[in-house]
Amino acid sequence: MEYKKIISERLSTLTGLSTETIEKLIEIPPKPDMGDFAFPCFQLAKTLRKAPNLISQELKDKIDKSGFEKVEAVGGYLNFFVDKSYLAKNTLSKILTEKEKYGHSNIGKGKTITIDFSSPNIAKPFHVGHLYSTAIGNALYKMFSSQGYKCVGINHLGDWGTQFGKLIAAYKRWVDEEALEKEPIKELLRIYVKFHEEAEKDPSLEDIARMHFKNLEDGKEEEVMLWKKIKEVSLIEFNRIYDMLKIKFDSYAGESFYNDKMDEVVELLQEKGLLTESKGALVVNLDEYNMPPCIIKKSDGATIYATRDLAAAIYRKRTYDFYKNIYVVGTPQTLHFKQVFTTLKLMGFDWADDCIHVGFGLVKFADKKLSTRKGDVIFLEDLLKEAIERAKELIEQKNASLENKDEVAKVVGIGAVVFTYLKNNRERDIIFSWEDILNFDGETGPYVQYSYARGRSVLRKANGYDISNTDFSKLNSQEETELIKLLASFNDVIINALEKYEPSILTRYIIDVAKTFNKFYNLHPILSVEDEMLKNARLALVDATTIVIKNGLSLLGIDVVERM
C-alpha cells in the first residue's frame, strides 16, 4: 500500500531515519480502533535518549496529517487513521473497473517459471496423497500467472524405474486381462501388492524384476510393449481426475523422456572431473557440503532418479530458459533435491540457485500410513465422489428447489476437498479423516462459496445499481471499513504468498474476506436501505467482495456457484 510510503517519508524528515528502515518498522495495529498503521517509537528512544511516549507525542504534534483522518500517540506508538471515504472510493472503483483482473499485476512480465507438480507414478493409483502436490502446484501456477509470469506446468510422470520391472514380472504371472480392461489401475495395484507379498516369501522375484527393467532399458520388445500398455491405461485414469479438477499441464515429459538425455549428463560430469567410483557405482562426492554422495549410475550400470533430475533440469533451462524452476515434491525428498541442486552448481550452472524445492507434508491416517505397496490407499476419485455426494445431500436438505443440483454439488464437493488441502502451511502433515474433510461448516471451501452466492443473490435482486450516484463516505461502519481494507490488500497478499510459495496465505485471506463479509451482511441491510446513495455504496461493496472471492478462489483452482 502507498500509505506506508507516505508515512515513512513524513517520518523520515522528522526523525532522520531512512524511509526504508521506517517502512520496515511500520505495523498494523492488532485492533482496528487503534488505527490503520502504527509506528513504534521504542527504537528511537535509545538514540534520542528520550522516553518512547514522549517521542510519539512530539511526532504527533509535528507530523503532516493531510490524507489522514487523525494521528494519535498512544504510549510509545504513533497511530495513523486513514481517511476512510478516500480509501473506500479508491479501492471499490479500482475493483469494479478491473473486475476479473483485480489482484493481477505485471511484475513477472517476460519471465518464465517452470513448475513440476502432481507427477504421479504410472501404474499406481492416484491417491489422496497426490492431491497435495497437485493442488499446491496448480495454485502456484495460477498465482504466478496472475502476476504476469509465463508458467510451464510439467507433469513429471513416474514412468520409469525398477518398479516397472516388478510390475512386468507381476503382470506376466498374475494379471487378469478382463479386470485390466474394466479397472486398469485397480488391477495393476492388485498385482503390484501381490508382487510384494510373494517377494517376501521368494526373494528371487526381486532379481527377476531387475532383469525385466534392464530389458526395458535395453529396449527389448516384450517389456517395451507392456510398459507402453501400462502407461496408456494409467494416463486415461489420471486424465479423468485432472478433468474433474480442471487441471491442465503444458508438458507430460516424464522420467522416460530423459532416457536419451542422460549420457550427456554423465559426460559433462566426467569432463568436470566430478565423478568418482565408489562400491561399483558412479557418484558425485558431496562430503564437502556435509551430504551423502549423489549417485549417478548404479553398480549395475543402470541410471537412477538423480541422473534423470539432472538431465531434466538442464533440459528445462535450455528449453524454457526459466527464471525459477520449481519442484512441488514432498519434504521427504529435501535431501535429494539439495544433492541435485548442489551437483548442478558444481557443474558450473549458476542457475542452480533458481531451482526451488517446494516441499509439503504427508497425508496420513490417524493411526496408519498410506502405503501403495500394501495397498493401503484411498483413491482420490473415491474421496472426490464422496465429497460430491455429501454436497448433494446438503443441497437436498437446505435448498431442494435449486435447479442444477448436480453441477453445484460437483463444484462445492471438489472445492471443499481442494480448499482443505490448501488451508494449512504446506509443510504440515494432513491427518486424513473423512469426518473432517466432509464437514462443510466453518472455515471451509463451501463457507467461502456460500458467502459468494449470498453476495451474488443480493446483486441479482438489486437488479443493477447506479455507481455514479454513490457516496462512499457513507461506508463508515467498522464492518464496512474492515472489509474495504481487506479487499484493498488482495494483491499484497498474493505477492506475499508467492514469495513463500505458500498458497495457504491466500486461502486464509479469502476466509477472512468471507468472514468479514458475513458479519457485514448480518449487521447491515442492503436492499432495504432508503438512502439511495448508501444503498448503491453497499451494493458496490458487495459487488467488489464477490469479485475478490471469485478471483481468489480461481487462483486456488476452485470454482464458485451463483446459487447454492
Place this chain on the structure above:
RNA sequence: GCGCCUUUAGCUCAGCUGGAUAGAGCAACGGCCUUCUAAGCCGUGUGUCGGGAGUUCGAAUCUCUCAAGGCGCACCA
C-alpha cells in the same frame, strides 16, 4: 549416531521479517429466520505458547540447551 522439521485451547490449526490484553475453526452450551440464502451471525475459554537459560526497552517469534514425536541419511522415487 548425524541432519532437517514439528511441539500454541479437548481436537485441527493461524500468529505477517521481535512489539500494544496470544487468535480462529471444530466439538459443547445458550441466543438470532413475517426483512437481502441459518452451509450464516452473536455470546460463553482458569492456554506453564513442550521445559530451561540467554539476547533487549519488549520474545510464541531470535540464540543455546534439554525433552517428546516425525522425516531423511548411496545404488527406490
